[in-house]
Amino acid sequence: MSLEDTHTVSGNQRPDPALRFLLWQLKRLHQGSLQVTGPDGRPHPIQGAHPGLDAAIRIHRPGALLRRLLSRGLVGLGEGYMAGEWDTPDLQTLLSMGSVNQEHMRTLVYASPWSRLADYLRHRRRDNHRNGSRRNIAFHYDLGNDFYRLWLDAGMTYSCGLFAAEDEPLEAAQERKYARLLERLEPTPGAHILEIGCGWGGFAEFAARRGHRVTGITLSQEQLDHARERLQAAGLGDRVELRLQDYRDVTDRFDHVVSIEMFEAVGEAFWEDWFAAVRRALLPGGRATVQVITIAEAAFAYYRRAADFIQLYIFPGGMLPTVQAFEDKAKAAGLRTRERDFFGADYARTLDRWYRRFQEQAPAIRALGYDEPFLRMWGFYLAYCEAGFRSRNTDLMQTVLEAPV
Known part of the structure; x- marks a missing residue:
């Protein structure tokens, strides 16, 4: 049979x-x-x-x-x-x-080995060289602001929040995350901060309201349009400059750098370029705070030789680092790791909120023109990510990097 x-x-x-x-x-x-x-x-x-x-x-x-x-x-x-x-x-x-x-x-x-090889080669064809980065970011983030607005929090923050309590509103957890990233910079009043991967402008608004200047870069036109409108509406347009720009093309110098879950989209072949860009952007003694998803050391060898569901269907060109790989590349670029903390349980909680909201908004998402396989793909992605954090196959690291004086 x-x-x-x-x-x-x-x-x-x-x-x-x-x-x-x-x-x-x-x-x-x-x-x-x-x-x-x-x-x-x-x-x-x-x-x-x-x-x-x-x-x-x-x-x-x-x-x-x-x-x-x-x-x-x-x-x-x-x-x-x-x-x-x-x-x-x-x-x-x-x-x-x-x-x-x-x-x-x-x-x-x-x-199977042959299937793994085929998926890996497909993944490598979507590497994040300059043109590839724009294409890959557009694939994910230019699905439309209306789509993300339906299930993210009111501040349109697409990264992990830090929770003080199980039932705390997601918006409050996101604000706490921004506050933690900012305070770890130890910025002087009016400090100029580069945000690599500014998203829909949440951190830029948070920092600008506290008296700092922010230059934010993104490769998503949808995000850029929303963030510019947001900052203008908040009366902060004079404190924030937002650009459609690749991190490799930034030539300015800054007091500080912030990057929130953007490193995962860089791709292993370009990790050295990313750290070099951070080092180049920082003034002597400047600090960078980075929030990044990491993968367990035990899983990395198989992971880097294959392509998983997220790389094939959600984030083309992406790659999670191990903690050791991240810190080794930072050190090679001349950046010193000052401190680090891990918040994987908070990401599981954040993803649970997103998943439930996504399911509640399924009729509205369909009304935008997305079909059932798309909804099931995204539901699987969100639940799959949550499972990774709950099992500790993945974790969330916040770390501080410092340029030499």
């Missing part, structure tokens, strides 16, 4: 071969429990060896999903979700449970 999407075998009502193989692999579950429901509606409970999260999955087309998993691993899992081959009542819990169990399910998680 081939691995096709048959439902049951007549007579003994055994699951079809594809579902049987999936169940056999899923029985390697190490932590938590998983309720698997096949196309016929029959449940197949699986209990892990240790307590953990309790998740559920309904597999509609076992053969199609199995072929994707055996060929493309976690990328195939996301593609299968986009195609409607499986569903779950709680995507966040399912992916979080899967993230802590992935080393026990390598057959389903890791792509």
